[in-house]
Amino acid sequence: MVRAVRLIADSFNVLAAVAVVFLMLNVAGAVLVRTVHALTGGVINLIWAGSIEMAGLALNVIVFAALHRTFVVGAIKVDLFTQSLPHVLQRLIDGAFGLVYAVFAGGMTWQYYHATVTTFERGDATQDLLIPLFYIYAFLTVASAALALVAAVWSMALMAGVVDDRSSGEVA
Secondary structure (H helix, E strand, O other), X not given: OHHHXXXXXXXXXXXXXXXXXXXXXXXXXXXXXXXXXXXXXOOOOOOOOOHHHHXXXXXXXXXXXXHHHHHHHOOOOOOOOXXXXXXXXXXXXXXXXXXXXXXXXXXXHHHHHHHHHHHHHHOOEOOOOOOEHHHHHHHHHHHHHHHHHHHHHHHHHHHHOOEOOXXXXXXX
């Protein structure tokens, strides 16, 4: 089960990487065509509609797709209070934090699910590209649900001693 969860996290990591590349190309292309437009006094107009909107959507994908990997690899933690505790107790505390994280991700899933249904019923779309908003909220729902699954399974495996440490990612 831990390997399947790692596969989910790695898949979302690839999606985040693709979104980063897309964002960089989109921004670089928009800057380039706006520069050409300005230098030619508007004679050459290659500006495409929705470049700012595409950048915002790519940022959403990057953030929500990267959350899985950051959980598996481990968030920044300060061991000031836990460093002197036994390793087993450290694992239990880290696992308990992960379960709270899973509950939070479950709440996000619930809210995004309702936003998906609402935007589908209303037919809302983005301003420039007219992309139906329910597609965006559906992605956020799936990403949040996968995050809840990753956090719950990884934390239970950590507490059970199946994995040694979130930051190492090693299976015991």
